[in-house]
Amino acid sequence: MNSFVIIVIYILFNGFCESQNNKVKLVKRNAFGYKYFINLRKRILLHLGFRYTLNFEETKKG
Numbered sequence: 001m002n003s004f005v006i007i008v009i010y011i012l013f014n015g016f017c018e019s020q021n022n023k024v025k026l027v028k029r030n031a032f033g034y035k036y037f038i039n040l041r042k043r044i045l046l047h048l049g050f051r052y053t054l055n056f057e058e059t060k061k062g
Helices: 003-030 038-048
Strands: none
Touching: 003 038
16 A cells, blocks of 8 residues: 555544544543442443443442
């Protein structure tokens, strides 16, 4: 492949990953006070545009 094409492809994929990482960091910065990690995980997934289903195992505490 041409080196220019490789650089352009790298920048496109890197930009997408960096934007997702930035969104996660912003959610983590504003998410103080979460007692359970699963709640933080759900909020991050919602901000990234994923859907999740509530399983019975996730509702167990302790």
